[in-house]
Every structure is written in C-alpha cells, then in structure tokens.
Amino acid sequence: MSALLALDKVCSFYGPVQVHFDLSLHVNQGEIVCLLGGNASGKSTTMKTILGLMKPRTGSVTFDGKVISGLPTHRIIRAGIGSVPEARRLFGAMTVRENLLMGAFIRDDSAAVRSDLDRVLTLFPRLQERLAQRAGTLSGGEQQMVAMARAMMGRPRLICMDEPTMGLSPRFVDVVLELIATINREGTTIFMVEQNASLALQIAHRGYVLQTGRIALEGAARALAADPRIRDAYLGGEAA
Amino acid sequence: MGTFIDYTVNGLVVGNIYALLAVGLALIFGVANLINFAHGSLYTVGAYIGWVCITQLHTPFWVTVPAVLIGSGGLGVAIERLALRPLHGTSRIAPLLATIGLSLVLDQVVQLVFTPNPRALPSPLPDWRFQVGGGSIGTLDLLILGVGIGSAALLFVFLRFTKLGWAVRATAQDIDAAKQMGVDTDRVNSTVFAIASALGGLSGMMVGMYYNSIDPGMSFDATLKGVVAQIIGGMGNVPGAIAGSLLLGLIESYGIALFGTSYRNLFAFVLLIGILILRPNGLFSAAKETPPEPMTGSFVARGKPIRIPMPGMVGIVAVAALLPLVAGDYVLQTGTNALLYGLLALSLTLVAGTVGMVSLGHAGLLAIGAYASSLLAIELHIPVIAAIGLAGLVTAVLGTALVFPAFRMRGHYVSIATLAIGQIVALVILNWNSLTRGPIGISGIPPLTIAGVPLYDAPQTYWFVLAVVTGLALLQARILSSHLGRTWRALRDDDVAARSHGVDVDRYKALAFAFGGFGAGIGGAVTAHLYSYINHETFNAQISVLALTIAILGGLGNISGALLGSALLVGLPEVFRGLAEYRMLIYGVVLLLLIRVRPQGLLGTV
Numbered sequence: 001m002s003a004l005l006a007l008d009k010v011c012s013f014y015g016p017v018q019v020h021f022d023l024s025l026h027v028n029q030g031e032i033v034c035l036l037g038g039n040a041s042g043k044s045t046t047m048k049t050i051l052g053l054m055k056p057r058t059g060s061v062t063f064d065g066k067v068i069s070g071l072p073t074h075r076i077i078r079a080g081i082g083s084v085p086e087a088r089r090l091f092g093a094m095t096v097r098e099n100l101l102m103g104a105f106i107r108d109d110s111a112a113v114r115s116d117l118d119r120v121l122t123l124f125p126r127l128q129e130r131l132a133q134r135a136g137t138l139s140g141g142e143q144q145m146v147a148m149a150r151a152m153m154g155r156p157r158l159i160c161m162d163e164p165t166m167g168l169s170p171r172f173v174d175v176v177l178e179l180i181a182t183i184n185r186e187g188t189t190i191f192m193v194e195q196n197a198s199l200a201l202q203i204a205h206r207g208y209v210l211q212t213g214r215i216a217l218e219g220a221a222r223a224l225a226a227d228p229r230i231r232d233a234y235l236g237g238e239a240a
Numbered sequence: 241m242g243t244f245i246d247y248t249v250n251g252l253v254v255g256n257i258y259a260l261l262a263v264g265l266a267l268i269f270g271v272a273n274l275i276n277f278a279h280g281s282l283y284t285v286g287a288y289i290g291w292v293c294i295t296q297l298h299t300p301f302w303v304t305v306p307a308v309l310i311g312s313g314g315l316g317v318a319i320e321r322l323a324l325r326p327l328h329g330t331s332r333i334a335p336l337l338a339t340i341g342l343s344l345v346l347d348q349v350v351q352l353v354f355t356p357n358p359r360a361l362p363s364p365l366p367d368w369r370f371q372v373g374g375g376s377i378g379t380l381d382l383l384i385l386g387v388g389i390g391s392a393a394l395l396f397v398f399l400r401f402t403k404l405g406w407a408v409r410a411t412a413q414d415i416d417a418a419k420q421m422g423v424d425t426d427r428v429n430s431t432v433f434a435i436a437s438a439l440g441g442l443s444g445m446m447v448g449m450y451y452n453s454i455d456p457g458m459s460f461d462a463t464l465k466g467v468v469a470q471i472i473g474g475m476g477n478v479p480g481a482i483a484g485s486l487l488l489g490l491i492e493s494y495g496i497a498l499f500g501t502s503y504r505n506l507f508a509f510v511l512l513i514g515i516l517i518l519r520p521n522g523l524f525s526a527a528k529e530t531p532p533e534p535m536t537g538s539f540v541a542r543g544k545p546i547r548i549p550m551p552g553m554v555g556i557v558a559v560a561a562l563l564p565l566v567a568g569d570y571v572l573q574t575g576t577n578a579l580l581y582g583l584l585a586l587s588l589t590l591v592a593g594t595v596g597m598v599s600l601g602h603a604g605l606l607a608i609g610a611y612a613s614s615l616l617a618i619e620l621h622i623p624v625i626a627a628i629g630l631a632g633l634v635t636a637v638l639g640t641a642l643v644f645p646a647f648r649m650r651g652h653y654v655s656i657a658t659l660a661i662g663q664i665v666a667l668v669i670l671n672w673n674s675l676t677r678g679p680i681g682i683s684g685i686p687p688l689t690i691a692g693v694p695l696y697d698a699p700q701t702y703w704f705v706l707a708v709v710t711g712l713a714l715l716q717a718r719i720l721s722s723h724l725g726r727t728w729r730a731l732r733d734d735d736v737a738a739r740s741h742g743v744d745v746d747r748y749k750a751l752a753f754a755f756g757g758f759g760a761g762i763g764g765a766v767t768a769h770l771y772s773y774i775n776h777e778t779f780n781a782q783i784s785v786l787a788l789t790i791a792i793l794g795g796l797g798n799i800s801g802a803l804l805g806s807a808l809l810v811g812l813p814e815v816f817r818g819l820a821e822y823r824m825l826i827y828g829v830v831l832l833l834l835i836r837v838r839p840q841g842l843l844g845t846v
Contacts, residue, residue, distance in 0.1 A: 051420060077422035089417035091410050102410050105403070106422035154422065 003062075004029045004189050005050065005081075005158055010059035010069075012042075012049055019045045020213045022059070027158065032180065032190040034200040034221070036230075037210035043193040044086060046210070047162045050191070051083055052076045064157070078106050082156030082188075086163050088147040092136025096127055099135045099146055103153030113153070120149045123182065141172030148179060152188070159183065161192040165199055177203050201225040245375025247497045248490065253381050253450065255489025256388030260443035261466030262473065262481035263395060264436025270412030270476035271425075271432045273332075275652050277339040278319060279440055280463030281346035284456060286312040286441020287448040288354055291361050301364045308445045309438040316437020317430050323832065325426065332651065333598060334835045337792065340785060341835065343459060344828030351456035352821070358455040361448035384446050391439055392482055399478070404431060412476060440466075460781060461505075464663070467656060468512045474522020475652075483524065502679075506667040509660040516657050517645045545844035548800055560706055564699035572698040574814040576770070579705045582806035583763035584783070585790040586709075586716060586799060587756035592788065593797025593845060594720065595752040596732030597646070597654045601662020602760060603783035604642075607669060609635040609761030610768035610779065611676060614685045617769075624689040628765040635761020636754040647749045650735075662784055670776040681775025688769045705766060709803070712759050717799050719755065720846070728752055729797075729846075782824070786810075789831050795841025804842060 003026035010023040019042045027033045037043045048054040050061055052073040061069040068076050077083070082103075091099050100120065104113040121128050124145045130138060135146055144164060151159050164180065165173045181203045184190050194200035201207055201221045209217040209230065217224065224230050261283060268276045289311040293304040323342055327334045365379040399405040404427075410418040411428045419425055444462065448454035469488045473480025488508060495507040515523065548556070564572055584606060592598045613631035616622045622630065642665070646657035669676045676682070688695040688704060695701050719725050731738035731745050739745050768774050790809050794801025809830065813823050834841065 053416065053419065072424070072426075073419035074422045074424040077420060083420035085417055085420055089414050089420075091413045091417065093413055094409065098406070102406065102418075102421050105407065105410075150421070 002029070003027060004064060005191060006062045007046070007050070008060050008062070010046075010049060010056045010061065012045055012054055012056045014045075018213065020049070020056070020059075023210075023213065023215065024059075025208050025215060025218070027189060027191045029157075029189055030184075030187070031206060032184050032192070032204045034197075034204040034207045035191070035193045035210055036195070036197045036200060036207055036224075037193075038195070040212075041210040042213040043195070043210055044162060047086070047160055047193055050076075050160055051081070074106075077154065077156075080157040082151035082154050082159040084144075084147045084151045084159060084161040084164055086166070086193075088140075088143045090135040090138075090143055090146055090150075092134065094135060095132050096135050096138070096146055097131040099150050100127075100153050103150035104155075106154055116153055116155065120152050123152075123179070124149050141168050141175065144168060144172070144176055145179070148176075148183065152183065156188065158189045158191060161190065163193055163195060165194065165196055173199060197230060198225070242374030243497070245373055247493045249372075249375060249377050249381055251490035251493030252486060253384045253489070254493060255486035256384050257443050257447050257450070257485075258465050258469045258489055259388050259482045259485035260391060260439045260446075261462055262469035262485045263391070263478055264439050265466045265470045266473070266476050266478045266481040267408070267412075267432045267436050269470065270478070271408060271415070271428055272320075272324070272335070274324070274335045274339065275467060275656065276436070277336065277463055278342040278346060279339075279436070279466055280459030280461070281343045281350075282312045282316055282437045282440040283444035283447075283462040284350055284454070284459040285315055285346060285444070287361065287444035287454040287458070288350055289441065290445030290448060291354075291359055291454060294361065294364060295359075304364070304445075305442070308441045312441025312444075313434040313438030316433040316440075319437075320429055320433035325429070326836065330835075330839060334839055336598075336652065336655065337788075338832060338835050340788075341828045341831030343463070344785070344824045344831070347456055347459050348822065348825040348828065352825075354456065356456055358453045360452050361445070361454050362452060363449040380446075380449055384450065387442065387446065388482075391442075395435070395478065398435075404428070408432060464505075464659070465508060468508050468660070471512055471656065472515050472523055474525045477522055477524065480522050480524045484522065487523075502671055503667075505663060506671065509664045509667065512660045513645060513657060513664070516649065516653060516660075520649070520653065544840075545795060545798055545801075545846045546842075548843075553800070557710055561703070564702055569698040572702045574811055576698070576702045576705050577814070578807050578810040579702075579709045579803075580763050580767055581787065581790060581810045582803045583705075583709055583712065583766075584760050584787045585794070585802035585806050586713060587760040587763070588787045589791040589794065589797055589799065589802040590716060590728075590759075591752055591756045592791060593795075594725065594728045594732065595749060597643075597658070597749065597752075598651075598788070599643075599662075600655045600659035600784055600788065601665070601781070602658070602787050603779040603781065604662035604665035605635050605639045605757050605760035606764030606767065606783065607665050607774075607776070607779040608638050608757075609764030610774050611669060611682070612761065613765030614682050614768045614774060615675070617686050618682070618684070623692075624686055624769055625691075628762055628769070631765035632758040632762040635764065636757040639757030639761070640750050640753040643753050644746075644750065647746045659781070659784070662781060666776045666780070676776070679776065681773060681778075682768075683773045685768050685772045685774065687772065688766065701770065708762060708766065712762070713799050713803065716755070716759075720797075720799070724748075724751065786827060789827050792841055793830065793834060795843040795845045797846035798841065798843045799846075801841055801843035 006026040008024055010020050012020045035043055035046060045054060049056050052071055056069055060067050063079055063081060068079060091102060100117055107113055126142060127145055127149060164176055168176060177199060180190060192200060201224055204221040207221050207224045208215050261279060265276060265279055268274060286308045289308045290304055293299040293307050319342055323338050324335050327338060363380050365383060369376045369378045399409055407423045407428050410423060411425050415425055469485035470481045472487060473484030491507050492504050496504055563575060584602060588599060588602045609631045612634040613627045616627040616630055617624050642661050643658060646654050649657055670679055688701060695704055727743055727748055731743060731748055735745050790805040791802055793809060794805030813819050813826060
C-alpha cells in the first residue's frame, strides 16, 4: 500500500455514543479526496481523529506508513499534515502576517519561511495588502484564504480541510475551490470534508460518502457525481 | 505636596507588586482559561523561600532572587502538571475548584512548617532614601519599581519575539487552532505556569521586604488583588493587567490617604464590581459584552443522583432527633455546628448547584443574618425567635439586591463577583461603626429563646436547629420538584434557551437567591445567638470556601448531599480532635480528591 494517509477500521466514540463503525479510507499521494456526508454523519469527527484531537477507541490512522493515531496533535502536524480547521479558526487578535508565520511554527528554517511567505502571497495576492491587518477583521472569504495560506506555510505533504466553503458567498466559493485545485497541482495532497457534494466533486479525484459513521459509497469523483443515489441525497445545492 | 508624592510612590510600588501577580494570572487565564486561586499561595511560598534564604541561610541577594524564582516557578510547574493537567476535558469548574483546594493545602503546609506567626523579612538593600520634590523614595521602592518594569519588558520581548512566546499568544487565542499549527500546548501551559509562579513568588518576597513582615495568611489577599487588577485590565490581557495593577495601587494609596487604612480593600472590591458591571472586558477593551464563556451546562459535572428512599430519610431524621438521648454535650454542640453549616450548604447548593451560580462569598449572607438578628434583638428588643425570622427576610432581600449585579454574569465572573460581594459585606461591617460597632464587634447577644424560655442546654439547642434545618430542607426539596425547581435547572443548563422560552432569568435567579439568602440568614442569626459575640471576621472567606467544599462533597444541588457533606466535613474533624490543626489541609485534600475521583460528589449532582 502506498497510500499517504489511511484510516483502518476506526471506531470512535463520544462517551457512550459510537460515531465511527469500522471506518476505513485512504488518500494517495497527489490526490484530492473529499469526504461527503450530511449533518451528524461523522465527517468532522473523522477530521478530529486524523489530527489527533480525538483518539479512536480501536483501529488506526497511518500517515506515510507510520501509525499516527494516539500521537498528540502537535506531533501529527510535525509529521507533515497541515490543517484548515472548520470555521477557519484564525488567531483573530494577531495580524495576517503573524497568522501566516504561525503556520510555519514547526519550521526552523527562517530564510525558507520568508521565501515561502512570498510564494504564498503570490498565490493569494489579496492577502498582500492585508498583511498588517488583524485577522479577525477580514471578511469570511479572506479569512478562508488566510487559513489555507497558513496551512501551506508549514510545507505539509497533506492538507486536511474541514468544510472550506462553509459560510462563503457564492463568488468566494469558486475562488476557494480554484485555489484548492491550484495548491494540489503544486504538489500538496488534499483531504477535504464537505457538505456541499456537487462543489467538492468538481475538483476532487475521488470521494467517499459517510452515512452515520459508515462509508456508504466510494469511487471516482466523476462516477459519484453521476450516481443517482448521490444525486438524490446530496446534489442540488446545500444539504438542509 | 511632599505627602502626595509619598502616596504616589507608595501607590506605584504596591501597583508593581500587584502587577507581578496580575500578569501571571492573566497569562494563566489566557492559555488555560482558568482563574488560578492558588496564585496567592505561590506568592506566600516565594516570600517564605526568600525568608529562609535571607534570615536562615544568609545568602547574598543575587542568590536569593534566583532561588525564589526557581522555587516558586518549579512549584507552579508541578501544580500544573500534577493537579491541573489531569483535569483537561472535565467540567469547567473542576480546575477552578482544584486551585482552591491547592491554595488551602499550600497555605496550611506553610503554616505548619513556619507557624502562623508573622516573620520579619528584612531587606538586604542599603537603606538610602532620595528626596524627590518634598517626598522621598527608598532603595527598596526603586528595586520594586525596577523589577516591575524589567519583568514587563522581558515578558514583552518573550511574547513578541520568541517562538515560545508566539505559541503562548496563539494558544491563548485558540488552543485547538494552536495545536493544529504544531504547538505543544502542554508545554505552553507548563511555561506559563512557570513564569506566572516565578513572578508571583518574587512579588511575595518583595512585599515581605516592603512591609518587613510575612505570614501564611497573606495569600488570600494577594490572589484577590491580582484578580481585581486583572479584571480592571481585562481578563487574559497582559498589558491591561499591568495598567490595572498600577491603577489599583494608586487608587488604594490615595484612598488610604483620604479615608484611612480600613477602607483599603473596600476600594478594590467596589472597583471590581463596578468594572464587572460596566466594562466586563476591562477598561481597555471596547466591547461591553462579556466574551461568551461556553460553560453553561458543562460548568458543573453531571452525575446521576443517589436517591435515598423515604423510609430511609425518616429513619435518618429520627436517629438525628434521638441523638441527645445517648450523646454528650460535646457531640451535640458539634452536631449543632454541623447542622448550621448544613443550613449554609443547603443555601449554596441551591444557588451553585441548582441555578449554576457558583458563589464564593456565601459567608457574607451569614454575616448579614447574624448582624441583623443581633441588632434587632439588642437595639429594638425584638424577641429572639422573631429577630431570627426577620433576619432571614433581611438577608433574603439584602443578599439578592447585592448579588443582583452578578445575575448577568456567567461562570468565573459569577465566582469573582460573589467573592468580592462577600468581602464588601465584611468591609462595610468593619467600617459602619454607628450601626455595627465596627472592629469591636457585637457582644452580649441574647441567647436563643422560645416563648421567653432561653435554650441554655445543648440538647434543646440541637433540637431547635435540627427542626429548623429539617423544615428548610423539606421546603427546598418541595420547591425543587416543582415547576420553579425545573425552571432553575433549565436556566442553569442553558440560560439562552431558557430566555428564548420566555423565562425571565433575572427574576428566577432572584427567587433562588432570596430563598437561599433566607436560609443562610437564619443560619447566621442562630449562630450569632449561640456565640453571643460576633465581629466582621466571624464569617470570613474560609467559611465560604468550606461551604462550597461541603456542597461539592455532597453533590451540587443535592439536598441530602449538602447535609451529609456538612456532617462529614464539620463533624469528623471534631471527632478526631487531634486533627484540628490540619483542618484546612483536610478540606483542601478532600476537595482535590473529589474533583479527581468523584466530581459529581458523594450523592451526585441534581
């Protein structure tokens, strides 16, 4: 198996309530993989489990061939996983620049960090003029850009994105999706959780559909987008 | 002019001492979202390390300072690692209670090792004084000012320009996001406790030198002042904490100049309440709204209550009622005492457990009841039994009115505000000479009397108090199972939801405080008539903490739990009389163990 990230028969619980039932999925190097599902299907829990914010009771998460489930979050990040958290979670009182540099917290090569900052800013030119502004004062779309740029600053091999289009205006949704595709083309693997299946499947290579903690469907993005079950359940805009 | 400068220098010096405390509290609140009630204990520990170094080991000053920093900083790290980190992911109130428990333990240990007597802590600096425009400033003043400014500068550089400092700031803003940037937040926590405790210890040593006196009781006041200064500046706001401290120091110093020393703390607490009401984010933040503390519901640990069946209850009351037939006077006095604490715990368990407002100033209600009843009986010659009832009503009205400003607050803010209100009650009693006889206290309070017959012997007193407690407990149980009780629990679990269902939250909180105040007021009144002498210190903050420990031991909101907790915590140390010296240590350890092992209390929260 050459998967970059793999979840193997993960069972996670909130107290007595089981969220995942033998959840298995994998993400190959260079892919964009999306995890789709409605409310309470266990999408965000999957993300928390990968990032070590929750520990699975049984099963394992491996990254680059090493088991990472059970490690504290900061070690998982250091292993090469970047995160764009749900609702962005910027450091609101810090400037955009400081937020981006926080993204490079795990790195000690300050010269390279500086050149990466320039590189990221060419990708997100909008942020150039906002650098000295407090991150909390930006619009939702701009904050999403900061969150993505921040994740890139750690030079991760895989970026996990939790609902990157949530709460954005339609115009920004397209911009953000285009940026995700660009980041991926430049060599970063993407694993994203999305509620909006039609949007996510536009840019993804493969997808999984999660239903009450189990994988209900999986396959190539094109095939999923054409699957009548998906169309009925998820397509046609925002799931209510 | 000269005296004005002297008072200004004094205010700035004291302000710097507060700043060293408040900065640490702000850092800890920032990253751990916790008001560290053990902070003052580290200040005391620092003072005693300094005392040992200077007066016993005769170390030079450049050795003493690092010893204090390392000793108190190390203790802070140990506290975080051993007592607080295991509580991650439990209810929000658990770490707060743990720091209260820790402070009890640390203070008592210091007292056991060094005796409660004050010690002189001489300053090793040469005693030069410099004339400044009619006033003067001494070497120690300059040292304290220098240490304050120097620490602030170092802290600024640390937070701004070091990687760990960035991690601290990021963790303070969003701990989960910081983790996702690769920040080891456990390490951040340790670092912050180390810095905060080291600065707190240094502050303690310098204050000891400033007044040339230290004692184990100094921690409580230090915690309070640090918290007040921090709230003035805005919780978790480090520069704000410094500014708030200097402001507090100056206001106190000028206040003393104008009104006298006994008013000192009154300024601090009135300022605190004013800030909490008008600018809960501190003087330097624009927003009026308190930041949403998501502690409703999860603030108190949940657990399934153990129900004692009706026959069991009747049996327990019967056994309690028959106790005087077999027990001697000493046991009955202890029992009476436990019952009176039970009355206080019943009141607190209602307010803190059922309504979710964790009060740290509940002894203030006892004081109001005690003074009301005593004064009514002495000055107006009202029969004692009627005076006690009236005192209950007075306490209900006054207590509710005093706590009213805190009704809009949540979580930590309620605890701080009630703590301050409790202190304000004591300070008003101390200063309102014409009514309360000030520091002299009230003596010659008439004994408990029913229908003209004084209850002099222990069994009669015991039966009387048992009857009062049983009556109020039954009433409280009846209310809890009614519509009113349900509404109280609803607004505890989610006050926004309760409000959106049309519940007038303030009115229901007022009802809870009125009922709780009535019970506590009666408890205080009965106590006063039993003691025959009371003063402003009879019902101190330690009693508030003990009441909270009792309520938690029994299970918050749990009526039988409050009474069981009181019997155990008040009764048992009396039974093992040799333990009297270790009483606060026992309370502290009980509190710490409970939080770890059985956070829902013995009989479970309701």
